[in-house]
Amino acid sequence: xxxxxxxxxxxxxxxxxxxxxxxxxxxxxxxxxxxxxxxxxxxxxxxxxxxxxxxxxxxxxxxxxxxxxxxxxxxxxxxxxxxxxxxxxxxxxxxxxxxxxxxxxxxxxxxxxxxxxxxxxxxxxxxxxxxxxxxxxxxxxxxxxxxxxxxxxxxxxxxxxxxxxxxxxxxxxxxxxxxxxxxxxxxxxxxxxxxxxxxxxxxxxxxxxxxxxxxxxxxxxxxxxxxxxxxxxxxxxxxxxxxxxxxxxxxxxxxxxxxxxxxxxxxxxxxxxxxxxxxxxxxxxxxxxxxxxxxxxxxxxxxxxxxxxxxxxxxxxxxxxxxxxxxxxxxxxxxxxxxxxxxxxxxxxxxxxxxxxxxxxxxxxxxxxxx
Amino acid sequence: xxxxxxxxxxxxxxxxxxxxxxxxxxxxxxxxxxxxxxxxxxxxxxxxxxxxxxxxxxxxxxxxxxxxxxxxxxxxxxxxxxxxxxxxxxxxxxxxxxxxxxxxxxxxxxxxxxxxxxxxxxxxxxxxxxxxxxxxxxxxxxxxxxxxxxxxxxxxxxxxxxxxxxxxxxxxxxxxxxxxxxxxxxxxxxxxxxxxxxxxxxxxxxxxxxxxxxxxxxxxxxxxxxxxxxxxxxxxxxxxxxxxxxxxxxxxxxxxxxxxxxxxxxxxxxxxxxxxxxxxxxxxxx
Numbered sequence: 001x002x003x004x005x006x007x008x009x010x011x012x013x014x015x016x017x018x019x020x021x022x023x024x025x026x027x028x029x030x031x032x033x034x035x036x037x038x039x040x041x042x043x044x045x046x047x048x049x050x051x052x053x054x055x056x057x058x059x060x061x062x063x064x065x066x067x068x069x070x071x072x073x074x075x076x077x078x079x080x081x082x083x084x085x086x087x088x089x090x091x092x093x094x095x096x097x098x099x100x101x102x103x104x105x106x107x108x109x110x111x112x113x114x115x116x117x118x119x120x121x122x123x124x125x126x127x128x129x130x131x132x133x134x135x136x137x138x139x140x141x142x143x144x145x146x147x148x149x150x151x152x153x154x155x156x157x158x159x160x161x162x163x164x165x166x167x168x169x170x171x172x173x174x175x176x177x178x179x180x181x182x183x184x185x186x187x188x189x190x191x192x193x194x195x196x197x198x199x200x201x202x203x204x205x206x207x208x209x210x211x212x213x214x215x216x217x218x219x220x221x222x223x224x225x226x227x228x229x230x231x232x233x234x235x236x237x238x239x240x241x242x243x244x245x246x247x248x249x250x251x252x253x254x255x256x257x258x259x260x261x262x263x264x265x266x267x268x269x270x271x272x273x274x275x276x277x278x279x280x281x282x283x284x285x286x287x288x289x290x291x292x293x294x295x296x297x298x299x300x301x302x303x304x305x306x307x308x309x310x311x312x313x314x315x316x317x318x319x320x321x322x323x324x325x326x327x328x329x330x331x332x333x334x335x336x337x338x339x340x341x342x343x344x345x346x347x348x349x350x351x352x353x354x355x356x357x358x359x360x361x362x363x364x365x366x367x368x369x370x371x
Numbered sequence: 372x373x374x375x376x377x378x379x380x381x382x383x384x385x386x387x388x389x390x391x392x393x394x395x396x397x398x399x400x401x402x403x404x405x406x407x408x409x410x411x412x413x414x415x416x417x418x419x420x421x422x423x424x425x426x427x428x429x430x431x432x433x434x435x436x437x438x439x440x441x442x443x444x445x446x447x448x449x450x451x452x453x454x455x456x457x458x459x460x461x462x463x464x465x466x467x468x469x470x471x472x473x474x475x476x477x478x479x480x481x482x483x484x485x486x487x488x489x490x491x492x493x494x495x496x497x498x499x500x501x502x503x504x505x506x507x508x509x510x511x512x513x514x515x516x517x518x519x520x521x522x523x524x525x526x527x528x529x530x531x532x533x534x535x536x537x538x539x540x541x542x543x544x545x546x547x548x549x550x551x552x553x554x555x556x557x558x559x560x561x562x563x564x565x566x567x568x569x570x571x572x573x574x575x576x577x578x579x580x581x582x583x584x585x586x587x588x589x590x591x592x593x594x595x596x597x598x599x600x601x602x603x604x605x606x607x608x609x610x611x612x613x614x615x616x617x618x619x620x621x622x623x624x625x626x627x628x629x630x631x632x633x634x635x636x637x638x639x640x641x642x643x644x645x646x647x648x649x650x651x652x653x654x655x656x657x
Contacts, residue, residue, distance in 0.1 A: 051550075079554060084545060100556055103557050104556050147551075
């Protein structure tokens with residue numbers, strides 16, 4: 001049982017620099033939660049406040065229902081895996097993993113069995129006598145994870161643990177960490193700037209920007225129901241297209257238009273757009289919701305191809321409507337050439353609309369999926 | 372890789388560089404060589420001709436200078452005294468400095484910046500400024516002419532630089548390594564003893580060599596605080612006195628100088644590995 005609760009948590013550094021503002025996050029027992037956002041968004045600071053490595057300047061932090069604001073890190077029963085591994089260079093792998101247990105004065109036999117078990121899980125049994133400098137990056141990160149596992153802590157914290165590894169190893173370690181979470185059934189909090197990591201690993205994702213939590217929810221919820229332009233653009237690759245369009249009405253029917261196209265939103269979106277008639281909104285459409293259309297009629301976006309990225313299974317076609325760029329993800333059935341005039345027929349049911357000023361979703365969305 | 376290739380190529384520029392280095396080394400070593408040769412020459416010869424003439428026949432070398440110094444001039448006792456002074460005067464300040472350096476680098480307490488500023492400020496206080504008040508204090512408490520007194524003096528004089536150097540090194544240790552240990556449940560003493568000390572060995576070793584050499588070669592501090600007490604005088608003091616008591620007999624001085632060099636050379640060569648690494652410390656971070 002380890003539930004972590006952040007209530008109005010904030011961090012203000014000396015000189016009035018605000019790193020985290022009013023963070024309200026509930027992390028349930030056994031949940032794998034990912035904090036994601038661009039660098040400087042406050043995700044690492046939030047994690048370090050949970051760890052006890054940073055003072056909490058505002059709000060309260062609860063672990064297991066107990067307020068731990070003033071509890072030192074060693075008494076929080078938390079283990080952390082750092083981006084740069086943070087191994088003890090003068091100790092062997094075994095000693096690295098046993099260090100925390102020795103300090104807590106566990107019996108020798110218990111220490112040995114725990115270290116061996118963790119080494120077996122992580123497949124580093126053969127490395128136990130080596131020193132960190134004799135290990136590869138992937139092995140070092142495994143040792144760092146092992147050092148956390150042996151402690152059997154209430155909560156695991158990961159601070160961008162895979163960003164120092166090469167791409168292939170990262171994918172492999174990603175899968176292993178997911179497996180590890182299933183096996184250990186522990187509460188894990190994972191910080192990354194990589195939205196793919198967030199989407200693939202998290203039960204729940206917390207998107208942050210400029211010290212503020214933007215939205216909390218499962219990967220698919222955030223993907224399909226982004227609360228604002230930032231979340232919509234941050235989650236997903238290639239990112240969602242945003243086209244500035246003008247809302248209009250003819251014969252009781254709502255439409256959105258730009259010089260190169262005129263589209264009719266789905267019925268449930270139309271009513272929400274009524275108050276924007278005569279104004280501009282941001283029309284968001286994901287690249288996969290822009291199928292290639294071989295006709296030039298109504299309901300299509302006409303574009304000129306600027307870049308073609310054939311990835312094999314799919315093609316990313318970058319183009320311009322004349323004034324605004326867009327990208328479409330299409331099956332590899334059609335050959336595209338730079339300069340081609342093409343049409344895409346957006347799936348209007350999947351479209352999102354955002355206020356131009358506040359950048360908030362015009363379609364109703366929950367700030368916290370479970371709230 | 373690339374650097375290896377460059378150094379392997381022996382172009383004219385490189386030959387010129389080597390030549391320049393060679394000349395510099397020779398010029399640097401020449402006086403020492405003269406001293407060495409002189410130390411093996413009899414007094415009469417030293418007075419008559421330059422040391423470079425010693426290699427002409429008939430050869431005239433002797434071990435008598437060394438014999439004299441070692442047996443007659445209180446040299447044995449002084450050598451021992453030098454050791455008795457230099458070891459604690461190295462170990463004590465470095466121990467204190469490493470504790471202080473850790474505290475300055477990793478602990479949070481009120482007035483840290485100000486106290487560290489004062490320590491740095493002490494770096495620029497000339498020793499000469501301190502001797503009169505300290506000597507008067509020593510006289511009052513009876514530390515003049517004792518080993519404890521000179522240990523204390525060398526500790527105080529060595530501390531500011533030692534703290535400054537070690538603090539800079541210890542501060543550069545990866546913060547996540549220490550944070551990881553704190554989360555593993557380690558307290559400050561544990562982190563210091565089990566993590567910071569072992570990983571700071573390069574810095575501590577180079578500092579130890581520095582401090583040891585300084586104390587070993589010191590004449591001034593010894594002269595002030597131990598002056599006139601042969602029981603406790605180190606080699607530097609005894610050597611300096613030879614010139615007077617033997618009436619300008621500097622053939623003894625040459626031999627004594629070489630005897631006094633033996634120990635520091637030994638220390639340097641055994642710890643050289645750490646010394647070089649110490650200088651480069653922090654350039655390679657894992």
